[in-house]
Structure formats: structure tokens, C-alpha cells
Amino acid sequence: MKLITAIIKPHRLEEVRDALSIENISGLTVTEVKGYGRQKGHAELYRGAEYVVAFVPKIKVEIVVEDSIASKAIDAVVSSANTNSIGDGKIFVSTIEHAVRIRTGEINDQAL
Amino acid sequence: MEAQIFQLQYAIDTFYFLVCGALVMWMAAGFSMLEAGLVRTKSTTEILTKNIALFAIACVMYLLVGYDIMYDGGMLLADIALDGASSADELVSSVLAESSEAGFDGGSVYSNASDFFFQVVFVATAMSIVSGAVAERMKLWSFLLFTVVMTSVIYPMEGSWTWGGKDVFGMFALQVGDTGFSDFAGSGIVHMAGAAAALAGVLLLGARKGKYGPNGQVKPIPGANLPLATLGTFILWMGWFGFNGGSVLKLGDISNANAVAMVFLNTNAAAAGGVIGALLTARLLFGKADLTMCLNGALAGLVAITAEPSTPTPLLATLFGAAAGIIVVYSIVLLDKLRIDDPVGAISVHGVVGFFGLMIVPLTNDGASFAAQAFGALVIFAWVFIASLVTWGLIKAIVGIRISDEEEYEGADVSECGMEAYPEFTR
Numbered sequence: 001m002k003l004i005t006a007i008i009k010p011h012r013l014e015e016v017r018d019a020l021s022i023e024n025i026s027g028l029t030v031t032e033v034k035g036y037g038r039q040k041g042h043a044e045l046y047r048g049a050e051y052v053v054a055f056v057p058k059i060k061v062e063i064v065v066e067d068s069i070a071s072k073a074i075d076a077v078v079s080s081a082n083t084n085s086i087g088d089g090k091i092f093v094s095t096i097e098h099a100v101r102i103r104t105g106e107i108n109d110q111a112l
Numbered sequence: 113m114e115a116q117i118f119q120l121q122y123a124i125d126t127f128y129f130l131v132c133g134a135l136v137m138w139m140a141a142g143f144s145m146l147e148a149g150l151v152r153t154k155s156t157t158e159i160l161t162k163n164i165a166l167f168a169i170a171c172v173m174y175l176l177v178g179y180d181i182m183y184d185g186g187m188l189l190a191d192i193a194l195d196g197a198s199s200a201d202e203l204v205s206s207v208l209a210e211s212s213e214a215g216f217d218g219g220s221v222y223s224n225a226s227d228f229f230f231q232v233v234f235v236a237t238a239m240s241i242v243s244g245a246v247a248e249r250m251k252l253w254s255f256l257l258f259t260v261v262m263t264s265v266i267y268p269m270e271g272s273w274t275w276g277g278k279d280v281f282g283m284f285a286l287q288v289g290d291t292g293f294s295d296f297a298g299s300g301i302v303h304m305a306g307a308a309a310a311l312a313g314v315l316l317l318g319a320r321k322g323k324y325g326p327n328g329q330v331k332p333i334p335g336a337n338l339p340l341a342t343l344g345t346f347i348l349w350m351g352w353f354g355f356n357g358g359s360v361l362k363l364g365d366i367s368n369a370n371a372v373a374m375v376f377l378n379t380n381a382a383a384a385g386g387v388i389g390a391l392l393t394a395r396l397l398f399g400k401a402d403l404t405m406c407l408n409g410a411l412a413g414l415v416a417i418t419a420e421p422s423t424p425t426p427l428l429a430t431l432f433g434a435a436a437g438i439i440v441v442y443s444i445v446l447l448d449k450l451r452i453d454d455p456v457g458a459i460s461v462h463g464v465v466g467f468f469g470l471m472i473v474p475l476t477n478d479g480a481s482f483a484a485q486a487f488g489a490l491v492i493f494a495w496v497f498i499a500s501l502v503t504w505g506l507i508k509a510i511v512g513i514r515i516s517d518e519e520e521y522e523g524a525d526v527s528e529c530g531m532e533a534y535p536e537f538t539r
Contacts, residue, residue: 045400046332047457048445 001096001108002070006061007033007089008081013059019080020063023072026112031060039087058089064096066109118211118221121364126222128363128372129230135354136233140167142347143240147247148533149341150404150456152333154523155248156533162243162252166259170236173264178235179228181268182276195224220361230358234302235263237355241306244456246313249320249520252528254513258503262309266499270492274301286488293488294480297359299419299469300489305496307463310454312500316508319453321520330448333455338403345407349383352414356421375421379414382421382433386413389437397441408444408457409437412465419469423476432472436465467493 008016013030020028034055041054065073074091082088101111144163148156179185186192197203211221239259246255272278274293279285286293295301325331335341356379362368390409394402413433417424424432443460452459470489474480507513519527526532 044334045398045402046334047402047404047448048394048398048441049330049332049448051332051334 001064001099001112002067003094003096004061004063004065004070004073004077005092005094006063006077006081007035007058007091008061008077009083009088010057010059012081012083012088013061015080016061016077019076020073023069023076025063025065025069025073025076027063029062031062033058033060037087037090056087064099064112066112114212115208117216118208121216122207122211122221122223125220125362125364126226129222129226129358129361132354132358133226133230133233135351136230136237136358137351139233139237139348139351139355140164140240142344142349142351143237143244145340145344145347146407147244147344147456149337149339149344150244150335151247152523153336153534154525154532156336156525157529157531158252158524159243159247160533161529162255163240165252165256166239166243166263167236169256169259170239170263171232173260174232174235174268175228177264178268179231181265182231182271183227184276185228189228192225192228217365217367221364222361234298234355235267238267238298238302238306238309239263241303241458241462242310242313245307245310245454245458246317247455248524249515250313250317250513250524251511251515252524254507254511257507257511258309258313258500261503262500266309266496266503267305269499270305270495271301273491274488280491286484286491288481288484288487291479291481291484293484294473294477295419295470295488296421296473297356297418299415299466300492303415303418303462304466304470304489305492307459307461307466308493308496309500311452311459311463312497313504313513314452314454314459316501316504317514319451320455321517323453324451328449328451335404335455341404341407345410349380349410349414352379352383352418356418360422371422377426378421378424378429379417381426381429382413382417382436383410384413385430385433385435386410386416386437386440389413389434390441391437393438393441397445404457405441405444408440408461411461412436412440415462415465416469416472419466420473420477420480425476428476432469436468439468440465 034057036055041052041056043050043052063073070093074093077091098108099111100107140163144160147159147163151159175189177187179189180187194203197206207221239262273280273286274295320333323331323333353376356375357372360368360372360375363372386409387406390405390412391401394405413436416432416436417429440460443464444457447454447460467489470485471482473485474482504513515524515527
């Protein structure tokens with residue numbers, strides 16, 4: 001099992017969700033996060049004086065999938081979250097050791 | 113028949129005066145919302161408490177002594193209902209006698225009590241100007257203590273020299289040559305006076321923590337709620353029709369009705385000019401359309417036209433407002449460079465533009481001169497600024513005026529009022 005963690009632009013969330021549903025990926029978790037990457041935030045203006053917004057609002061999407069469909073899921077996120085501009089975000093993939101569905105006690109691939 | 117017409121004229125003028133007073137009272141809501149929008153969430157409860165408490169204190173202190181100092185209205189307003197007459201019937205006949213002597217087009221006729229009501233809301237307006245400038249860092253009770261002095265002595269004194277028609281400290285009249293000081297509804301008497309008191313307070317108080325960096329850089333502290341600030345500005349804009357319109361003092365004949373209509377028209381035109389002036393200036397200076405500057409621009413236009421809303425043409429009123437909108441943006445930026453921290457821009461809007469408003473009166477009003485306007489402005493500013501500085505200084509020496517650094521970090525809401533404005537917000 002793979003955990004796919006994607007940091008995306010907030011306004012791309014609907015597209016990412018739709019793209020993942022088409023691939024029959026049945027669940028995802030979303031968190032509102034703030035952070036910065038190579039952009040280092042951006043400047044805003046208030047009453048003539050500039051100030052830096054050091055942490056830009058982003059959405060963190062977390063999906064756990066079977067190993068066999070991990071690459072399809074990643075492709076779906078990349079193509080749907082891409083606006084071809086800076087700040088589009090990143091995807092991190094890691095291995096999940098164990099998963100349990102709480103209601104039935106099913107484990108691993110059956111639990112997803 | 114004639115007596116009945118005079119009765120009606122008295123009734124309509126009193127009614128008009130009272131409605132205008134109620135509109136000015138509503139400006140207290142405007143100031144509250146504007147200030148609540150331009151401070152941070154952690155100072156919101158405190159600024160709202162200040163606004164409603166200062167309004168109440170102003171009403172009581174002006175009733176106790178202020179109105180007597182300014183207009184000889186009698187301490188505690190003891191005789192206000194009968195206005196010196198021995199009975200209600202005698203009052204009616206004396207008013208009718210005065211009216212028929214002066215004629216239908218004569219001077220203002222209205223109830224004595226309506227005059228107090230109209231005047232008292234102006235005191236509260238002057239004091240409201242102070243609360244925004246000292247926001248987020250002043251002790252609540254020190255501010256309220258100053259409110260007592262400002263509304264019972266400082267404002268009524270300068271009011272007595274101008275609208276009250278008395279000599280300055282009994283020594284000389286506000287006059288240069290043949291022309292006297294002319295301030296129709298109070299660009300100087302109300303607005304610049306409030307700003308002078310605010311400036312004295314801010315100088316003794318210092319800037320909010322974190323507003324200015326060690327090398328002189330300005331670090332903005334954005335207001336928490338711009339929808340509220342915009343609503344507050346619109347409320348002030350509306351209330352200003354009472355402020356300027358009521359200051360005509362009479363509605364009940366054709367020429368005065370025409371004057372009232374011109375005042376409404378020009379007041380609105382100047383506010384519109386102010387917004388456009390500030391919007392364009394902010395766009396040219398900063399590259400962005402700064403909403404808070406637009407709001408200050410509207411108020412600047414209103415303050416500028418207040419000294420003389422009846423004589424300019426509508427086009428001139430718009431241009432005066434636009435000039436005020438331009439001035440206010442530069443003034444706000446300049447005050448920040450001087451490290452005078454005014455969270456809502458009150459000193460620029462009411463002080464700098466209030467002075468500008470006084471100085472443009474002679475452009476359209478033959479009865480005013482630049483020298484008399486400048487002299488009057490100087491006397492008002494010097495008195496209010498020095499008296500305020502002494503008062504703030506005494507309060508600072510005795511009980512202190514500033515909350516501690518830690519309290520400021522936590523917010524004045526918790527330290528002064530023990531409650532937050534938005535307790536369920538996550539930070």
C-alpha cells in the first residue's frame with residue numbers, strides 16, 4: 001500500500017477529486033495547510049506599506065491505495081492539479097505498513 | 113391664521129432638527145464599526161466598549177456642564193424645558209411674539225431642548241475621533257477619564273469661542289479685521305478638535321508594538337474586518353447629512369429649504385469626490401486599489417465640505433472632496449513615516465483635512481477670509497492640543513495610559529474587558 005500526499009492549490013481541489021473518482025479511488029482526506037516552497041510566500045499591501053505573507057494557504061490531500069494503482073493515482077493528481085504555474089505543489093509517496101477498517105476489522109488491501 | 117403658520121413652522125423646524133440630531137447620533141454606530149473593522153480581532157471588544165461608553169459619558173457631561181460653558185444653557189439643563197418662561201403657555205406666546213417680529217423668513221425657530229439634543233451628539237462625534245487613533249494599546253479607564261475632561265471642558269470651551277460667540281478666555285474674539293471665523297458645521301470645531309486631542313494622546317502613548325521596525329520600516333497591522341469598516345463608512349456618510357444638513361438650523365421657508373437641499377447635495381458630492389480622489393491616488397502611489405484608503409477618502413471629502421457646504425457649486429464641492437481624498441492618502445503615509453501610529457487614520461482624516469476644510473471656506477464664501485480662518489484654526493488647535501496634552505500627561509502620571517506589553521500581545525479585549533469579540537474563531 002502507498003500513501004500519496006499531495007500539496008495542491010486550494011482552487012484545484014474539485015478537479016483532483018473528480019480525477020481520482022474516475023480512477024475509482026474511493027477515499028481521500030483533505031487538510032487546509034499553510035506553507036511555502038521556492039516561492040517564499042508573497043507580498044501584500046495595506047495602507048501603502050508592503051508586508052510579506054510568509055505562509056501561503058494550500059490543501060493537503062492524502063490518499064492510500066493498493067501498490068498496483070499507485071502510479072495511476074499519482075498521474076491523476078498531477079494532471080488535475082497542474083496549472084502550469086509556480087505554486088502548483090508537490091506529491092510525496094510513502095509505504096504504508098498496515099491498514100484496518102474499523103467497522104469490520106478487515107485489514108490491508110481489503111480495508112482500503 | 114398667522115399664529116398657526118408660525119406654530120407649524122416651529123414644529124417643522126424642531127422636527128427637522130431632531131431628525132438631523134438622530135442622524136448624527138447614528139454616526140456613533142459608524143465610528144464604532146469603522147474602528148472595529150480597522151483594528152485586530154483581539155482589540156475589538158475594547159474599542160466597541162470605548163465607543164458606547166464615550167457616547168454615554170459625552171451625553172452626561174455635556175448635560176451637566178458642557179452646554180452651559182458653550183452656550184450658557186444652564187447647569188444641569190435645569191431651565192431647558194421652559195427656556196426662561198414662567199409657564200408653558202407663556203413660552204408659546206413669547207415664541208409667537210418673536211416669530212411675528214422676525215417674520216416668516218426670519219431666524220431659526222425651534223425648541224430649546226432640540227438645540228441641546230443636536231449639540232450633544234456633536235460632542236460625542238468629536239470624542240469618537242479620539243478613540244480610533246489610540247486603539248489597541250490604551251487603558252480603557254484612562255481613556256474614559258480623558259473623555260470626561262474633553263466633553264465637559266476642552267470641547268465646550270473652544271465651542272463657546274466659535275459657535276457660542278464668546279471671547280477667547282474673555283479677552284478677544286476670533287476675528288481678523290472685519291471678518292470672523294467661519295465654520296459651518298465643524299470641520300475645525302468638531303473634527304480638527306477631535307484630531308488635536310487624538311494627536312496629543314498618540315504622542316504620549318506611542319505606537320503599537322511591532323508597528324515600526326528598528327530601522328524605521330513600517331510594518332502594517334491589517335484591520336480584521338473590512339466589511340465592517342465599509343459599513344461604518346457608509347453609516348458615517350449617511351449620518352453626515354444630519355451633521356451638515358441640520359447645521360442650516362432651519363428648514364421652514366423656501367430659501368432655507370433650498371439651502372438645506374444644497375447642503376445635502378454638496379455633502380454627498382464631496383464624499384463621492386473624496387473616494388475617487390483617494391482611490392486614484394492609492395492606485396498611482398501603491399499600484400493597488402486600497403479599500404481602506406477609499407474609506408478614509410470618503411470621510412475626508414465629508415470633513416472638508418463640513419466647514420462650508422452651502423456656498424460651493426456641486427462641481428466645486430466634488431473637487432474639494434477629491435482634493436481632500438488626495439491629501440488624506442499622502443497624510444496617512446507621512447504620519448506613518450513620522451512613526452505616529454494611527455490605526456484608523458483619524459488624525460489625517462479629521463485633523464489635516466479638517467484644517468484644509470477651514471481654509472477653503474473663503475474660496476466660495478465672501479464672508480470669510482483666509483487670515484480669520486487660519487487664526488481660528490490656530491486657536492482651536494493650540495487650545496485643544498495643549499489642554500489635551502496636559503490632561504493625558506496628568507492621567508499618565510497618576511494612573512498610566514498604556515497597557516503592558518504582555519496585555520497588548522494578548523489583546524486589550526482580554527486585559528480591559530475580560531472577553532473576546534470572536535471567542536469561537538480559531539487563530
